[in-house]
Amino acid sequence: MDTPVVAGSVAARLLTWYDRHHRDLPWRMPPKAIAAGQRPDPYHVWLSEIMLQQTTVEAVKPYFRAFLARWPNVKSLAAAETEDVMKAWAGLGYYSRARNLKKCADLLAAEHGGRFPDTEDGLRALPGVGSYTAAAIAAIAFNRPAAVVDGNVERVVSRLYAIETPLPAAKAEIRDIVARLLPVDRPGDFAQATMDLGATICTPRRPACLPCPLRDDCHASDDGDPERFPVKAAKAEKPFRRGAAFVAVRGDGAILLRKRIESGLLGGMTEVPTTAWTARTDGVATVEGAPFPADWRKTGSISHVFTHFALELTIFRADLANRPAPPGHWWADAADIHGEALPTVMKKAIEAAIPGATQKPRHPRGMN
DNA sequence: AAGTCGTGGTT
DNA sequence: TAACCAAGACT
Numbered sequence: 377m378d379t380p381v382v383a384g385s386v387a388a389r390l391l392t393w394y395d396r397h398h399r400d401l402p403w404r405m406p407p408k409a410i411a412a413g414q415r416p417d418p419y420h421v422w423l424s425e426i427m428l429q430q431t432t433v434e435a436v437k438p439y440f441r442a443f444l445a446r447w448p449n450v451k452s453l454a455a456a457e458t459e460d461v462m463k464a465w466a467g468l469g470y471y472s473r474a475r476n477l478k479k480c481a482d483l484l485a486a487e488h489g490g491r492f493p494d495t496e497d498g499l500r501a502l503p504g505v506g507s508y509t510a511a512a513i514a515a516i517a518f519n520r521p522a523a524v525v526d527g528n529v530e531r532v533v534s535r536l537y538a539i540e541t542p543l544p545a546a547k548a549e550i551r552d553i554v555a556r557l558l559p560v561d562r563p564g565d566f567a568q569a570t571m572d573l574g575a576t577i578c579t580p581r582r583p584a585c586l587p588c589p590l591r592d593d594c595h596a597s598d599d600g601d602p603e604r605f606p607v608k609a610a611k612a613e614k615p616f617r618r619g620a621a622f623v624a625v626r627g628d629g630a631i632l633l634r635k636r637i638e639s640g641l642l643g644g645m646t647e648v649p650t651t652a653w654t655a656r657t658d659g660v661a662t663v664e665g666a667p668f669p670a671d672w673r674k675t676g677s678i679s680h681v682f683t684h685f686a687l688e689l690t691i692f693r694a695d696l697a698n699r700p701a702p703p704g705h706w707w708a709d710a711a712d713i714h715g716e717a718l719p720t721v722m723k724k725a726i727e728a729a730i731p732g733a734t735q736k737p738r739h740p741r742g743m744n
Numbered sequence: 745a746a747g748t749c750g751t752g753g754t755t
Numbered sequence: 756t757a758a759c760c761a762a763g764a765c766t
Contacts, residue, residue, distance in 0.1 A: 428762040435752065435761085469750030472765075506764045526762045571762055580760065581755075611759095612747090641749065683749060720751060 386536070386593050387559040387566055393589035394569035399576070401433065402440055407565050418492040418517040419449055425509045426477055430470060433575070439468050450492075453478065454485035462644055462717040471645055471719070475638075476504030494518040516564040523554040524567035528574025534606035535578060538595035542607040578602075614681075619653040620690045621722075622666050623675075623729035627697055629710035631726060631733070632667065641682070646717045648725055649705070653687055663692060667702050670694035676728040680721040687721065693729040 395407050403424035405416040423443060427436040443464060447453040453461070458478050465474035480503045484490055492513065493499050500510035511522035525533075530543060533550045541549060559566050577588045585597045596602040624632035631648070638644045651665030663672045672692040680687045701707050708716055713726065713734050723734040 425762065430749090430761055430763055431751080432753070432761050467751075469752090470763085472749065473763095476764080504764070508763060512762065524762085527760085528762070568762090575762085614758095643749085680750090682751090684747070 385557075385559075386590060387557050389589045389593070390569045390573065391559065391562060391565060394565055394572060397572070397576070398568070399433075399572050402437060404568065410562075410565060415519070416517055418494075418513065420444070421513050421517040422480075422492060422505075422509075423477075425512050426473055426504055427468065429473060429509070431468065435468065439465070450481050450484050450490040453481040454490070456481075458644075459717070463715060466645070466717045467720060469719075471643060473504055475644060479503040480505070492517070494520070496520060496522045512567060515567045519564055521558055521560045521563045522567075523551050523558060524563075524570070525551050525554055526571060528571040528578075529554060529567075531580065531606055532570055532574045532578045532590075535583075535596035535602050536590060536594050538599060538605060540607060542609045544609070546606065615655060615685045616688070617653040617655055617685050618688050618690070619651045620662065620665055620692060621648050621650040621678075621725040622663075622672065623648050623691060623693045623726055624667070624670065625693060625695050625730065626699075626707055627695075630707040631710070631713060631730070632701060632705050633708045633716060634667075634705045642719050642721075644717075645719050645722075647719075647722050650689065650725075653689075666692065666694075667705065670696060678721075678724040678728050680724060682721075689721075689725055691725055691728040 391407075398404075398407060400406065401424075403416070403420045405414055424436065424440055427439055427443075443453075446464065447456055456478070458475065461474050461478045462471065465471060465477075468474075483502065484492065493502070494514070495518075496510050496514040499505050499513050500507065502510075505513070508524065508526050511524045512526075514520035514522040515524050525547065530547070530550055533539070533553050534543075534546065537553065539546050539549065554570075557566075573588070573590070577584050578590075581603060583602050585591050585594070585602060588594070588597070591597050594602070596605045622632075626632075633646050634649060636642050636645050636647050649665070649667040666672055672694045675691050675693045677688055677690045680689070710733060718726075718734065726733050
């Protein structure tokens with residue numbers, strides 16, 4: 377509605393702060409370069425946004441660098457093997473992101489000449505790109521006036537206006553407010569400025585209101601208890617599950633692995649054989665789920681917490697003479713374990729049976 | 745539309 | 756230490 381940045385507006389104060397205090401990030405084009413007419417590479421923006429979904433900046437940095445070094449553009453990623461992409465993603469979590477990343481690259485290479493749509497709606501239609509990511513790419517890469525609402529923005533805006541409606545119900549209201557505040561001449565910087573403010577000043581706990589550029593605008597700061605916002609709906613209690621995992625070790629140190637089904641938890645990732653993970657607390661930590669009869673011996677247990685349940689796995693180990701891998705399984709050489717698409721919970725299971733077995737190189741695969 | 749999907753850091 | 760949380764998407 378308002379044309380350029382309205383002098384004295386919330387957006388103006390935020391952008392002035394951003395010009396001075398923005399974070400320097402590997403995928404970011406700084407405001408000075410933007411002002412000079414440069415735009416970031418949409419591939420970089422897209423890749424970083426997918427990686428950053430529910431993931432911290434520090435966790436993403438090495439993966440972003442590794443992916444960019446190995447697959448510098450859409451076409452190279454489209455030419456890659458999905459299995460290699462999964463291996464490179466291992467450890468970052470939410471593995472459907474990696475599968476959708478590859479699907480998206482394939483689609484773009486096949487049907488869009490390797491280029492990204494430059495509108496919010498066009499982007500929203502891509503696999504793995506939801507409302508947030510579509511708006512973020514549209515604003516940051518293509519300078520579109522899109523309302524970018526992530527967890528940071530929800531926190532900043534809910535405090536700014538002391539919104540009492542609990543999340544996620546308040547999301548539509550927050551989106552409307554952001555659309556109203558949005559400066560049409562710098563939508564990308566505005567989005568990144570709001571997120572930087574949320575990450576460095578308007579933090580979930582103990583926000584630094586004193587240096588905040590929006591302190592005089594902020595209703596929650598007025599009330600003296602900004603941490604009360606955003607109001608959130610109560611969460612369900614996290615259930616507990618148990619199971620057993622089986623680490624078979626061949627004479628030469630190789631470990632028996634198999635691939636999980638493509639869908640669901642840890643879909644398409646590699647695992648050691650395990651029993652089903654059930655809510656039962658009795659009778660599951662037995663050798664009955666082993667891939668084959670052997671002298672299985674309990675070597676310990678590991679705990680792991682997923683988003684919606686906690687898991688305890690009893691670990692069994694068997695040392696075997698040479699024997700062929702059962703159907704659907706393979707022997708992975710000890711030296712190659714770190715290159716497998718092993719999620720963290722599986723690395724824990726292997727470590728419990730063979731200390732040091734999964735110690736990985738300093739950089740994610742693809743960096744060296 | 746509420747549940748499913750990882751992991752590591754912070755408090 | 757147990758809980759909370761991070762640039763959410765998909766079904």
